[in-house]
Amino acid sequence: xxxxxxxxxxxxxxxxxxxxxxxxxxxxxxxYQYKLKGxxxxxFEDCINLKSIIFPDSLxxxxxxxxxxxxxxxxxxxxxxxxxxxxxxxxNCQLLSKIxxxxxxxxxxxxSFSNGCLKELVVLSNKTIIMRGTEWGRRHLKTLILPxxxxxxxxxxxxxxxxxSYMKISKNIRGKFTIPTxxxxxxxxxxxxxxxxxxxxxxxxxxxxx
Numbered sequence: 001x002x003x004x005x006x007x008x009x010x011x012x013x014x015x016x017x018x019x020x021x022x023x024x025x026x027x028x029x030x031x032y033q034y035k036l037k038g039x040x041x042x043x044f045e046d047c048i049n050l051k052s053i054i055f056p057d058s059l060x061x062x063x064x065x066x067x068x069x070x071x072x073x074x075x076x077x078x079x080x081x082x083x084x085x086x087x088x089x090x091x092n093c094q095l096l097s098k099i100x101x102x103x104x105x106x107x108x109x110x111x112s113f114s115n116g117c118l119k120e121l122v123v124l125s126n127k128t129i130i131m132r133g134t135e136w137g138r139r140h141l142k143t144l145i146l147p148x149x150x151x152x153x154x155x156x157x158x159x160x161x162x163x164x165s166y167m168k169i170s171k172n173i174r175g176k177f178t179i180p181t182x183x184x185x186x187x188x189x190x191x192x193x194x195x196x197x198x199x200x201x202x203x204x205x206x207x208x209x210x
Contacts, residue, residue, distance in 0.1 A: 003031075012037035014061075021047045029056040039066045041086065048072060055079045062089050071095065078102050087111045101128055119143065126150040130157050139163060146170070148188040 004017040013034045028036055038061030044050060045068045052075035059079045064086035067073060074095035078085075080102050089112045090096060098120040101108055108123070108130045120143040123130070130153060141161045145168045146153070152174050158164070164183045171187040179185070 006040075007034065008037070011035075012058075014038040014040055015043050016040045017042075018044055018047065022049050023047065024049050025052050026050065027054045028059070029054055031056075037061065039063055041065055042068065044070060046070075051075065057081060060084065062086060064088055065091065067091075067093060069093075078105070080104065085109065085112050088114055091115055098122070100124065103127075107131065116140075121145070123147055123150070130154070142166065144168070146173070 002018065002020055002023075003015050004019065006014045006016055008014070011034045013031070013036045015028075015031075015036070015038070017040075035058040036056050037058060039059070041063035042065045043063065044053075045065055047067070047070050049072060050067075050070045051072050053073070055076070055078065057079055058081065060081050060083045062082065062085050066086060066089045068088055068091040070090070070093050072095055073090075073093045074097070076096065076099075078100065082102050082105050085105060085108070087109045091111075091113075092115040093113070094115070094117050096113065096116055096118060099113065099118060100122040101124060103125040106125065106127045106129060108128055117140045119140055121141060122145045124147060126147045126149040128147075128150075138158065138161045140163055141158075142163050143166045144158065144161070144164060148170055150170060151172055158177060162180060164179055166184050166186075167179065168186045168188070171189050
């Protein structure tokens, strides 16, 4: 058996542990005759050869430390139905450069991607609450795209994003953000005008020299 797993009363599979940590590519879409519901805590921890993984649409839970120290993992797409992403789930996954947060994931622990080199973050739902976190690769973040109807966000969430060069947000978002001087800021309202010109949002943006 490649995995150890548990099965709940609804015949839903939760992966508990991988037995072969030398695996490089993994497709979980047809793993069992049952639907894969979740990945348990520490399941893929220290799978240093793992480069890519394909999640099934049925996956709703990824536990704490699930992919910790998967230092070569570079290609993932979080499933659309994902409801929970544990703290430090992708800790020290230094080749992960882009993450798209699916619409049904309403709580994003920034420590989920701690000690990484995340360069692009895309959030799809205005219901997603982005928690304040530490050491999640923020100094590497270059692109930030928030949903059009997101109006509130804690101003300290992106503090320290000194490499940020492009943001796309609603012009009605509340809060005050400190961003690098060279960062280009677009709003969804700009799409109706000249996209080559960055919007003026002095009301919420404070630029700092980098």
